[in-house]
Amino acid sequence: MELHDCLRLRRDTRHFLAEAVPEAALDKAFAAAHHAPSVGLSEPWRFVRVLSADKRAALYQNYCTAAENGDKSSLSPERRALLKSLKLEAIKDAPELIGVFCERPIAGSYTIGVQGTQDALVWSCVCAVQNFWLSLTAQGYSAGWVTILDLSLLSNLLGTSPAWEPLGLLCVGRPADHYGGIPMLEQVGWKTRSAKPVVVQV
């Protein structure tokens, strides 16, 4: 798929068909992720494929609690009702569920580029997620990135190293809905995208 078409067609997907994602498609998407830029060639991205139904159920519970706990006091009753009606994740029903983590280099080692901020390591992982997402899109699949979570519990829930910093969950599969070619939050009237990015000159 041509790059700019892919950028335009990529959606944050929360509705998936039940069909399994072929291993070859996942492998290709992980390889795409691995082509992301990484600060100082640190390659800090770590992916956790959740196969355990129990772990998946625990992650869904984590999501439900986080969604419930969010402070919605600034929303009108109408907006609150709209929010409640929205499907914002597919943790239970996506064919694949993948945790994303950032492993920072060993303390005391030197990494080029993290002197301004250690967060540059997380940003590298985010670029890997975006590559993964785009590759899935080009292959006819999609992802939804779930961050409505108590991230501090993710390592424990998945049994991963506490040194891996959790960046959320990716729900992955074949889209059951393309939301009319626009973001679902725009389709349902939650928010409208702006026509152009803010670019100022100095």
Added chain:
Amino acid sequence: MELHDCLRLRRDTRHFLAEAVPEAALDKAFAAAHHAPSVGLSEPWRFVRVLSADKRAALYQNYCTAAENGDKSSLSPERRALLKSLKLEAIKDAPELIGVFCERPIAGSYTIGVQGTQDALVWSCVCAVQNFWLSLTAQGYSAGWVTILDLSLLSNLLGTSPAWEPLGLLCVGRPADHYGGIPMLEQVGWKTRSAKPVVVQV
């Protein structure tokens, strides 16, 4: 350009030709950035195109100080000499210099998806940077993302709102070097990429 070719060919570029980047190419890359996923449709990315030679000089000075100040005590004398020989940015010589910022939504407003971490806003901006970079690559240009900076000074140096959180600088132009098709840090023997990403199953 086909997506996966683009992902593979994208490089962190520090060597640029002097030729100007056409406005149409920049516009297309900014439009690509604007197609990034954003948490709660927040579109928090802000770009600052640096046209002022004085501001560019001040940014270069900021880089030099940050590069000088980094603790290199864990490096051997040989590694330190190699590091010193590397060109890690193109702040002075890239045809375009662009600051990247994240503007968080107004305090008290509700944004879907930031309940787990407000950093999800920054991650949206990082996706926009990756889209921008890929679009430039597909158009025959490239970028280098500079984070060796005292980021806390960037808003002041560029005269931007202190509410915009700085994520570094993008040096943009036509590449003068493709580093043999691999990351420059690998080409010069600083570090070698791993063959595959870490993917564990649980």
